[in-house]
Amino acid sequence: MTSPPRADEAHPYLRAATAGIRHHARTVDRSVPPEPVDRLHLDVLHAHLTALHRLLDQLAEASRPPYPGAGRHLAAAHTRLWQATAEVHAAFHLLPSATTDSTECRPELLPEGPPVLTICQRHLAAGHIVRRKTTPSDLNRPPHTTACVR
Template identity: 40%
Template sequence: MPTEPLPELAVSFLPFATAALDFHRALNLPEAQAATSRGELDALHAHASALYGLIDSHTARTGPVARAEGDHLRACRIRLWQAADHFHDAFHTAPYTGGRLPAGEACRSRLPEGAPDLTICQRHLALAARVRRDHTPADLHDPVTGLTHH
């Protein structure tokens, strides 16, 4: 199934997304040493998942006409999946403030723990299905990701 081409808005969106990340880093991170909250991990997972989709669109456009560049974008896409997978794992190991421990099977069985748990698990399962369709297990575990040109 071919990926939809990027809308014209996507090119102008990138500087705004970068500025938003800079703003978040400058103003919203606590100075005191503290663990990242489940809500923040959910937001980081959302960013990695959205960036995966954006890079996927660029990969689909670039790969057929510029193989080396497409291979590098494909490697970026795989790394974004790996990052999203780690954010998801971190979310489920982060302290829960709701007074109960989350069930480890809740995500796998699609039984959410409540917001924002529902969003991260649903997003992660949807992205995982897309990743399994687009990549082989070897791709996902290869440290070089099979680049054809170095």
């Protein structure tokens, strides 16, 4: 019989990703005017958000049968995270590009060249999951709030 992992040992890769985000946010020098965000920065952030989106999807599916209330909250978080991901994708296309002035989704024209998985391909793949599990009214519904019960 194995005992559950201690809190400081549980999910080390997720904890490392969180630490990386915190470190990145701390290293932004607030004493100088901020540099405008670039496409590469948003591409990496979008990759992080879509990975988190997949994780929330899996956790919601696993939690829903035994704990329907928790599953519903995780599904709501999944929906809200998709909204944030969609906004990052839209912002990516509003940034200037070295090769085109168009804001349409044309991965082959990205200044970095077409990587193996472009932001647009990644976004379309995540959007497929959203369309399978979320209705348009869910995407437009304001977030719900509940009291924290411990």
